[in-house]
Amino acid sequence: MLETSARLLRLLSLLQTPREWPGSELAERLSVTGRTIRKDVERLRELGYPVDATRGSTGGYRLAAGAAMPPLLLTDDEAVAVTIGLNTIARGAMAGMEETSIQALAKLEQVLPARLRRRVRTLQRYAVPVPADGPSAKVDTDVLTVLVAACRDRERLRLDYLDHAGAATRRTVEPQRVVNWGRRWYLVAWDVDRDDWRTFRVDRITPRTPTGPRFAPREDPDGDAATYVSGKVSAAAWRHRARVVVHAPAAEVLDRINPAVGTVEPIDAGTCVLDTGADSLDTLAVHLGMLGHDFDVTDPPELVAHLRMLAARYSRSTRPAEPRSP
Incomplete structure (x- = not known):
């Protein structure tokens, strides 16, 4: 009986994954026959779990939405991930969710096995988030x-x-x-x-x-909403913009930047134009210095002047040491 109950719990855990399971795959996962799987599915239905079944070569089993939510079965890693996720939301920027997340977190931690509770509390104690640079909008x-x-x-x-x-x-x-x-x-x-x-x-x-x-x-x-947002939001915040000719193939430059830094347009096989910007000239200079390739900057004039000032400063910082007097 204990073996059957454990198998039913494992079967229910698999069926809670949002996919359709062929009977043969379930039988292989649980090391039983297809006939046993059919009997176990019937037992789950008798217990009130709505298991749908489809026939044919592409058919299988899946847990349908029911009137009542069945007990949630999670693996060890899944339980830890959900707990840490709730803890993160409790500190997050979603108005009205902090208290709800804390309540759900308390309920989940209460039923976690001791081994998992220790893992979660260790992560919470020693994994510390960096505070935001400024207040976040709720x-x-x-x-x-x-x-x-x-x-x-x-x-x-x-x-x-x-x-x-x-x-x-x-x-x-x-x-x-x-x-x-x-x-x-x-x-x-x-x-x-x-x-x-x-x-x-x-x-x-x-x-x-x-x-x-x-x-x-x-x-x-742009083929991807997240990439579009990162580019648009960053560009909207730029105080300084520049179009820079980079002496490298566009593909190599793209490998070194992300959409929040700028966009790249190829000129020919060996050069491209980088449309970039930042909220300060120092940040813009850092972005250009990290390209790893030669580049030409002609405007804006304030960026040209700033790069010349930095070049002179770097040059002074690497002067040969004067020989010591005997």
Whole structure:
């Protein structure tokens, strides 16, 4: 009986994975026959677990959504990952989720086996996050839920939006993705009135419901919404910009930078143009120095002057030592 109960728990754990399991694969995983798997599935159904089955060569078993949530079965690593994730959210930037996350964390830690509880507490004690550079904007979870639902259902959304200066605008958008970058959330959407892609900080959005009509799906801007956001958000914060000719193939330069640093356009097989920027000339100079290739800078004039000043400083720092007097 104990062996059967343990096998049922292992079977239930496999079925909770979001995929369809062929009976033969389940039998191999549990080292039993296909007939035993069929009997175990029937036992789970008798216990109230809605296990769906499909016939044919591509058929199999999967756990369907039921009226009641079955007990959640997690492996050791999964349990540790969920616990650490809840602990991170409790310190995160989602308004209203801190207390809920702490309550869920307390319940989970209460039922963790001693060996896992020790692992979790060790991680919590010795894995310390670096505090944010500044206060992070809180994101309303209800707003986040509305946005991701509109993305999923492909429904137009009317929203009020505050720009960086605090000015309010009314926008009609076709939401594409919600992107989390660090401690901020961004909505990537097609702006209907401007006929172009735009990014919106979620903490500045007030959605208006109900949502509008459905729209035809589009490919993510630049092929990847996260890359698009990192490039747009960084560029919007740049105080200084520069277009630099780099004496290296575009592919080599791309390997050394990320979208938050700039974009690369090939000129020929051996040179390319880097469109880059930063909030300070010192940071911009560091980015260029880390390229590992020669480059030409002609503008802006303040960057040229700054690089010359740095070149002179570096030159002075490496002067040959004067010979000592006897």
